[in-house]
Amino acid sequence: MSERQLDLGWIRVFEAVGRLGSITAAARALGLSQPAVSYVVRELETQLGTPLLVRGHRGSALTPAGELLHRAARAAAGEIDTAARAVRRLSRRPVVRLFTDYGFASFWMMPRVAAFRQVHPETDVHIIASAGADHGLDGAEDVAVLFGARRDFPPESVQLVEERIWPVCSPAFAARHGLGQEPARIGNLPLLHLESTPHPRWFGWSDWFAAMGLARGPAASDLSLNTYGLVVQAAMADQGVALGWAGLIDGALADGTLVAIGPSLARRETGYWLAPGATLSEPARDLIAWILGEARAGSTGLPAHEKGS
Known part of the structure; x- marks a missing residue:
């Protein structure tokens, strides 16, 4: 039995x-x-x-x-x-957390996130954006995309976009002031500034004018704003000339919402870097691979007048 x-x-x-x-x-x-x-x-x-x-x-x-x-x-x-x-x-639906700043979230990630969801409909992407996103990573995120220099990030980080800027404004503003490719004329116009720390990691107007061999200090007509989204909106609203960053304003330059009105200024070791988290799930690896592919697809980062130069 x-x-x-x-x-x-x-x-x-x-x-x-x-x-x-x-x-x-x-x-x-x-x-x-x-x-x-x-x-x-x-x-x-x-x-x-x-x-x-x-x-x-x-x-x-x-x-x-x-x-x-x-x-x-x-x-x-x-x-x-x-x-x-x-x-x-x-x-449960897998969730991937992406930590970045408002500029990258608004102008690079959000226009593309729908495309990622079409390829990976089972994965939710939580974008955690901050105006003062720093490069000090605490391991809470799965993926971080932050602005800085090569030395600011772990060795496994990958540069997505090289820092390159142009003076940009709306087509109507450019036409009204007869703007072309003459840097000296820009100094006579209202400039739009992104508020920053006393020692910012990114280019400012003083860097651009110095590279052009011009001197231009603060003016009463200038406007300072605390997020890059507001800077771009002000430029689109004919409020002045802004600095446009490669990777962030590519869409606006392509559709003609903004136009580049001066030479670019670039530095290779600085820009947006992708830093993977310490432990990666398969969905996080999928998001990283997709971001890298999107960055390679838009790697020229040049407005029409500079392509091929």
């Missing part, structure tokens, strides 16, 4: 009793009554025909048979918990 199989509902209870060395402590940990835990152990001993615990005033100790069974219960409970976590993950 085959042996009677054990009812497996006891596993969690007996594992707790053996681990905690007390029926009372096990009951407290499991949210059960002490008599309920005692009943499970007695029923188990009855089914097996041997004592599993030596009961004392200060708790309960496992008998040799109890030790053998407890090892199996502990292993089984651990495997079941691992499998349960995996099953729950299967039922």
